[in-house]
Amino acid sequence: MAEVMDRPGRVTDPVRHANDPELLTRVLRPYRAKNCEYLTSAEITVAGDPAEQGRLGAACTFEIPESCYIDDTGHFNAVEFNICFNQMFYYLVAKSVKERLTAPFSRWSMDDFWTRQLGEILITDFRSAFRTQMRGRHFHGEIDLVDVAEWDGSDIRDALVVIRTTCRYWDEHGGDSHGEVTAAILNPPPSGG
Numbered sequence: 001m002a003e004v005m006d007r008p009g010r011v012t013d014p015v016r017h018a019n020d021p022e023l024l025t026r027v028l029r030p031y032r033a034k035n036c037e038y039l040t041s042a043e044i045t046v047a048g049d050p051a052e053q054g055r056l057g058a059a060c061t062f063e064i065p066e067s068c069y070i071d072d073t074g075h076f077n078a079v080e081f082n083i084c085f086n087q088m089f090y091y092l093v094a095k096s097v098k099e100r101l102t103a104p105f106s107r108w109s110m111d112d113f114w115t116r117q118l119g120e121i122l123i124t125d126f127r128s129a130f131r132t133q134m135r136g137r138h139f140h141g142e143i144d145l146v147d148v149a150e151w152d153g154s155d156i157r158d159a160l161v162v163i164r165t166t167c168r169y170w171d172e173h174g175g176d177s178h179g180e181v182t183a184a185i186l187n188p189p190p191s192g193g
Contacts, residue, residue, distance in 0.1 A: 014047040014055075017099055027091045030118055036068040038080070039087035044095045046102070056102050057144035058092045060084075062169070064136050076136030076175065081128050085167055085181055088143040090117060093163075104150050104161055104188060112189045124162070125182040134175025141169040152191055161185040 019041040028037045040061050047055040062084055069079065096105035097113045105113075146164040153159035161184065168178035 014045045017044040017046075017095060017101075019043055020095060020098070023094055023098060024091060026114075027094050027117075028087065031087075033068055035066055036083065037087075038062045038064050038084050039091060042088065042091050042095075044092065044099075044101070055144065056092070056096065057142060058088055058095075060088050060091075060141045060143070062139050062141055076130075076134035076139065076169065076171075076177065078128055080136060081169065081177060081179065082123075082126065084141055084169065085126075085143070085179065086123075088141060088167065089163075089165065089181075089183060090121070092143055092145070093121075102145070102148070104148065104191065107191065108189050116185060116187070120186045120188075122184050122186065123181060124184050126179070127181070128177060128179035131176040131178070132174055134169060134171045134177060135173055136171070136175075139169055139171040139175065141167060143167040150188070150191065158186065159188055159190075161188045 024039065024042065028039065031037050040063050042058045042060040044056070044058050064076075064080060067080070068083075093105060094110075094113050094117075096102055097108045097110055100106035144166050146166055147162075148164075149162045151157055151160045151162075162182065163185070164180070164182045166178070166180055168176070170176045
C-alpha cells in the first residue's frame with residue numbers, strides 16, 4: 001500500500017495493525033478441522049482518513065500442510081483460493097470492527113460481527129485467475145477493500161452492505177494468482193447504532 005496525502009503536500013504513512021492471534025483464533029473457530037485453518041497471520045493497513053473510507057487492506061501469510069478436502073494435488077487450486085479469501089475477509093472485517101477502522105464496521109460491536117460471520121456474509125461475485133502454478137504449502141496473500149456501499153433498507157430492498165475487494169496470492173517459487181471478489185453482508189446493524 002502506497003503512502004497517502006492527508007493534506008495537500010503532506011505525505012503520511014499508513015497505519016498498521018499487527019497480527020492479533022486471539023482475534024485470529026476466534027475468526028477461524030467455525031472451521032471444523034485444524035487442517036482447514038490456512039491463515040496464520042495478518043497485518044492490517046489503513047491509508048487515508050477512516051471517516052472517509054480510507055483504503056483498508058491486509059498482508060497475510062498462509063500454510064496448507066495438507067488439503068482439508070482432497071488428496072494432495074501438488075498445487076494451490078480454486079477451492080483453496082476461496083477458503084483463503086474467506087479467512088482473510090473475515091479477519092479483515094473483524095479487525096475493522098474491533099479497532100473501529102472504517103465505516104460501517106466502526107459502528108458495529110464484536111457481537112454484531114460474530115452473529116453475522118457465517119449466515120449473513122455471502123460471496124456474490126467471485127473471479128480468480130492463476131497466472132503461474134503455486135505449490136500452496138507456505139505462501140502469502142493480500143486483500144484490499146476497493147469499495148464499501150451501504151443500503152439502510154426500504155420497502156424495496158432490505159438493509160445490506162456490499163464490499164468489493166481485490167486479492168492475490170504468491171509464493172517464493174514464482175507462483176501467482178489474483179482475484180476480484182464481491183461480498184454482501186445481509187441484515188447489518190442499523191446505521192444509527
